[in-house]
Amino acid sequence: MTKLLPVPVTTLPRVQDRMTFLYLEHCVVHREDGALTAKDERGIIHVPAASLLTVLLGPGTSISHQAMSLLGECGTTAIWVGENSVRYYAHGRSLASSTRLLLEQASRVSSPQKRLRVARQMYCMRFKNEDVSGLTMQQLRGREGARIRAVYRDNSKRTGIPWGRRDYHPDDFDASDPINKALSAAHAALYGVVHSVIVALGCSPGLGFVHTGHERSFVYDIADLYKADTTIPIAFDVAAEEMEDLTGTTRRRVRDKVFELKIIETAVRDIHQLLGTEEMEDLSVNVVSLWDYQHQQVAGGSNYAFTMDDDPPW
Known part of the structure; x- marks a missing residue:
């Protein structure tokens, strides 16, 4: 089985540059390279996953692990909905890595x-x-x-x-x-x-x-x-x-x-x-910081242990 490499985050379209949504029902959803496939008795359609903002998964839809992996890599939100998409049940992960x-x-x-x-x-x-x-x-x-x-x-x-x-x-x-x-x-x-x-x-x-x-x-x-x-x-x-x-x-x-x-x-x-913020998206940034009462946050990934005789590292 060919190993599928993750989609590079720097190549993904921005949220505002994507298409609206794809509604699917009574079909099997899978992955073929970078495309999402939907199969029913009428045949198969291929859709570039990274071009979609969201996929609405209606009744009778089965989706594979690889398809969900692709949607996650592309930051395409999967939403499970009821018949005619009028009821929301759950959604998958998003594109953001920053809070x-x-x-x-x-x-x-x-x-x-x-x-x-x-x-x-x-x-x-x-x-x-x-x-x-x-x-x-x-x-x-x-x-x-x-x-x-x-x-x-x-x-x-x-x-x-x-x-x-x-x-x-x-x-x-x-x-x-x-x-x-x-x-x-x-x-x-x-x-x-x-x-x-x-x-x-x-x-x-x-x-x-x-x-x-x-x-x-x-x-x-x-x-x-x-x-x-x-x-x-x-x-x-x-x-x-x-x-x-x-x-x-x-x-x-x-x-x-x-x-x-x-x-x-x-x-x-x-x-x-x-929210009073600038429109800027750096999808490659994935930084974990630690909250601090005085400094608001300090860098993560460091060991801040110190003895009573030492000066605090901050």
Whole structure:
């Protein structure tokens, strides 16, 4: 058996330069050199793993150890999802080897003042040319609620699809009407992309600024920045066309819109902006440091043992 060498990390595309996602179901996923293969009764497809941001693994999917090894080497996030990709189960490793962004995220979410500033920044990204600097969280939520109702109302008028309210049944997808099914499928696809960006950058999906208490709180925070331009109009369009494959059509259109609007690149930029960090990625850096109360951190990989008669090594 030929030994497959790891993909050199310095040759990998940056997060913002990758394609959106690949959804797979009822197939066997394996590896052939640097390509991911998916096989079913219709044949085999080959996809360059390093070009993908995420692979959504749906029901009936079997994936080999070598395929997962390839995804890990390429920093491509594998997400296990339910039927039609509307339920998240688990995800694999990401591209990041540094906790720089994660530490900044934890610092800002742990301070009420910093957290409110980030929340205001998020709303500023949606309320163009509006001053929200003096608004409380309650006022921000009220303004966002009015804005999103207007978005639904405008799309309903544009497409002729009646709109009442968001009606989502997590345990019974088919219990919703077509527009709510399309919205669920569209949002789930967007969540998968945003989730992958977040973990690829080394941030925590669970440390949200507006949303809280859920393992994907930050995912919902970031995804909400783009719904009005992506998932909501797409869902209304698909529902209006009465497509037979409603969820599949919705998912593919979200994929294309994410690529068209460069949502991945935008999300990377927005996350860096919200966390006050520069957009720089050195994927070859893999340094372990030790925390120190006075110096914040000291170099790892050293023996700091000393006797009482010696001066401390720092």
